[in-house]
Every structure is written in C-alpha cells, then in structure tokens.
Amino acid sequence: MLGIAAAVLLFIAFLINAGDVATNHVFTSTNVMLIGLALLALHLSGVGGGWTTRRRR
Template sequence: MLGIAAAVLLFIAFLINAGEIATNHVFTSTNVMLIGLALLALHLSGVGAGWSARGRRR
C-alpha cells in the first residue's frame, strides 16, 4: 500500500515539475517527491506489508 502511495506522490511531483505549476511553499515538486521517496523507503523496508495477528499456534 505504501508503494502505491509513493508512486502516486512521485507522479504528482512529476506533473508539478513538468507543467511548471506555481504552488505554495508546502506543495513544491521537491517536497512532494521527498515524501514519495520516504514512503517508498518505508515500503521497501517492510513497513505496512502483511500485517498479521500474532497468536499462539498449537
């Protein structure tokens, strides 16, 4: 799930940069790209993948 969110944010960053869209200081293409890369790093490290209930197996 985090990988999909990262892909969407990186695509939005590309559109902002390619279209030279004027945004405020929070939603610049660099900031959106860095958030996307952070989500991608979390995805690759295994965070959010396969949440399972831990229980005793007998």
C-alpha cells in the first residue's frame, strides 16, 4: 500500500514540476517528491507490507 501511495505522490510531483505549476512553499514538487521517496523507502523496508499470518499452537 505504501508503494502505491509513493507512486501517486511521485507522479504528482512530476506533474507539478513538468507543468511549472506555481504552488505555495509547502506544496512544492521537491517536497512532494521527498515524501514519495520516504514512503517508497518504508515500503521497501517492509513497513505496511500487507498480509501477516498468525500461527496457532
């Protein structure tokens, strides 16, 4: 799930950068890209990795 969110944020950052959209200082393409890369790093490290199995003994 974090990988999908990262892909969406990186695509939005690309659109902001490619379209030269004027945004405020918080919502710049660089900030959105960094949030997307942080989510991608969390996804690759296994956080929010989906299904977990619990075994009964």
